Amino acid sequence: MPVNRIPNESLGGPTCAVIAHKNPHLKVTIVDINATRIAAWNSDNLPIYEPGLDEVVKECRGRNLFFSTDVDAAIIESDLIFVSVNTPTKVKGVGAGYAADLKWVESATRHIARVATSDKIVVEKSTVPCRTAQSMRVILEANSTANLKFDILSNPEFLAEGTAIPDLMKPDRVLIGSLDTDRGRSAAASLADVYAGWVPRSQIITMNLWSSELSKLAANAILAQRISSINALSAICEATGADVDEVSYACGLDTRIGPKFLKASVGFGGSCFQKDILNLVYLSESLHLPEVAAYWKQVVEMNEYQKRRFTNRIISKLFNTLTGKRIALFGFAFKKDTGDTRESAAITLAKYFLAESALVSIYDPKVDESQIWMDLSEPGVESNLDAIKKQVTICDSAYSAAEGADCVVIATEWEEFRVENLDYKKIYDSMQKPAFLFDGRLIIDSKKLEDIGFQVEVIGKGSTGAFE
Numbered sequence: 001m002p003v004n005r006i007p008n009e010s011l012g013g014p015t016c017a018v019i020a021h022k023n024p025h026l027k028v029t030i031v032d033i034n035a036t037r038i039a040a041w042n043s044d045n046l047p048i049y050e051p052g053l054d055e056v057v058k059e060c061r062g063r064n065l066f067f068s069t070d071v072d073a074a075i076i077e078s079d080l081i082f083v084s085v086n087t088p089t090k091v092k093g094v095g096a097g098y099a100a101d102l103k104w105v106e107s108a109t110r111h112i113a114r115v116a117t118s119d120k121i122v123v124e125k126s127t128v129p130c131r132t133a134q135s136m137r138v139i140l141e142a143n144s145t146a147n148l149k150f151d152i153l154s155n156p157e158f159l160a161e162g163t164a165i166p167d168l169m170k171p172d173r174v175l176i177g178s179l180d181t182d183r184g185r186s187a188a189a190s191l192a193d194v195y196a197g198w199v200p201r202s203q204i205i206t207m208n209l210w211s212s213e214l215s216k217l218a219a220n221a222i223l224a225q226r227i228s229s230i231n232a233l234s235a236i237c238e239a240t241g242a243d244v245d246e247v248s249y250a251c252g253l254d255t256r257i258g259p260k261f262l263k264a265s266v267g268f269g270g271s272c273f274q275k276d277i278l279n280l281v282y283l284s285e286s287l288h289l290p291e292v293a294a295y296w297k298q299v300v301e302m303n304e305y306q307k308r309r310f311t312n313r314i315i316s317k318l319f320n321t322l323t324g325k326r327i328a329l330f331g332f333a334f335k336k337d338t339g340d341t342r343e344s345a346a347i348t349l350a351k352y353f354l355a356e357s358a359l360v361s362i363y364d365p366k367v368d369e370s371q372i373w374m375d376l377s378e379p380g381v382e383s384n385l386d387a388i389k390k391q392v393t394i395c396d397s398a399y400s401a402a403e404g405a406d407c408v409v410i411a412t413e414w415e416e417f418r419v420e421n422l423d424y425k426k427i428y429d430s431m432q433k434p435a436f437l438f439d440g441r442l443i444i445d446s447k448k449l450e451d452i453g454f455q456v457e458v459i460g461k462g463s464t465g466a467f468e
């Protein structure tokens, strides 16, 4: 079994589908070198789960939205090309563990230079380090044989997974960065016209290329920083008897702070927050700004600490050993309403539990079983997967995951895990006693579960109940 992550096309697919939906006069072709992905986009089972996406794709596919592996043809016939390829953290070489790996951006750029037969506007949609547009321009100009003109724009995307369609339909802002030249401004105006199909002009912001590239990294870093801040406070809450939900509410009422992104959790996940902050750390170090690098690095370190801290609380409450105990892990995706597991806190938790010789029963409503095995195993080590399969069971419901378990751990905030949507009495009756429930997402009503008999432990809240 190949143990490479299955690409999701979480960005390019939904973004271009909405552009096609809102601009019926434009022909939009989504191309990918991954034929399996394209086949899925052309089928009834789209490769990603995203609420509202099916409807948009079904309406436009075959009309003005096409999915293809014929990258050459799409480059030749397009006036405007979005480069939305993956930019993961480098795993080896200079900057490993921090810098963004730009090999896919470079290969897509070289492909455009090699194949284009007319002038193009090339839009950097992927999240990239500051000044990547300059490298793309050099590659395009140096490799283009036909004396063609290429304009590079930065147009970072701010959608979040799980809410991609509403985010795209009603963005807070659309950001377009260009060179401050007549050509640059004219290219930016052409791209602005595409978005003006549905976004008010006042929300389409233009600025210089480098500000635009940096704004994307900055926005993700600031959002993640808020989560690490509230998570740091959650540790203080647990030690003092303060309630993190109340602290978050009180702070969020200050209009200068605002209520969003202050929900304490077992740790942020997703393909971008960690990658983009590490990218910012690397950029800061490259610019000889070690204090700035250390500041941002701490946001990621706090996130790792939160996952370790939550696990330690579970071990301590389960009488200091997990050996042979069954843990029901509710949720594996990095957040609700997505099947994406990239950097999911649930993966780290599951690995900690396995290291403590626990048995883990996993249930997630949208994550494929094959994805869970990939996430838990070492790439390419078959024997490692065999060992993991002795400790892990993947279940088709929360009820089967909880059967015979010593504790339930809520790792993803799926609505179906709320007290009103699951029969927790049935779950309690099927578990070992004492039955523990650890809520890493602050989604359950502790009082109701304690009344059933559960010993409940919630992130950012002190312990209550019979065992204190």
Ligand SMILES: NC(=O)C1=CN([C@@H]2O[C@H](COP(=O)(O)OP(=O)(O)OC[C@H]3O[C@@H](n4cnc5c(N)ncnc54)[C@H](O)[C@@H]3O)[C@@H](O)[C@H]2O)C=CC1
Pocket: 007, 008, 009, 010, 011, 012, 031, 032, 033, 034, 037, 071, 084, 085, 086, 087, 104, 107, 108, 111, 125, 126, 127, 128, 157, 158, 159, 160, 161, 271, 272
């Ligand atoms: N996932 C998200 O919600 C968001 C992602 N981003 C950024 O968008 C970029 C892409 O992210 P995802 O869509 O999540 O990545 P992904 O890995 O799911 O998809 C990237 C796709 O690009 C394809 N690809 C790679 N090289 C290619 C080439 N030369 N020609 C054609 N296709 C090629 C891959 O086969 C893959 O299907 C990243 O830079 C990410 O930081 C930005 C905002 C939101």
Ligand SMILES: O=C(O)[C@H]1O[C@H](OP(=O)(O)OP(=O)(O)OC[C@H]2O[C@@H](n3ccc(=O)[nH]c3=O)[C@H](O)[C@@H]2O)[C@H](O)[C@@H](O)[C@@H]1O
Pocket: 127, 157, 158, 159, 160, 161, 162, 220, 223, 227, 260, 261, 262, 263, 264, 265, 266, 267, 268, 269, 270, 271, 272, 273, 334, 335, 336
């Ligand atoms: O660049 C990207 O890829 C995107 O990254 C994030 O979007 P995403 O990672 O899809 O999802 P978020 O809603 O930001 O959640 C990220 C993680 O933080 C967690 N989170 C979020 C909010 C909160 O208050 N607390 C919290 O723990 C979520 O559960 C999740 O694990 C940003 O929100 C998007 O604006 C950005 O475009």
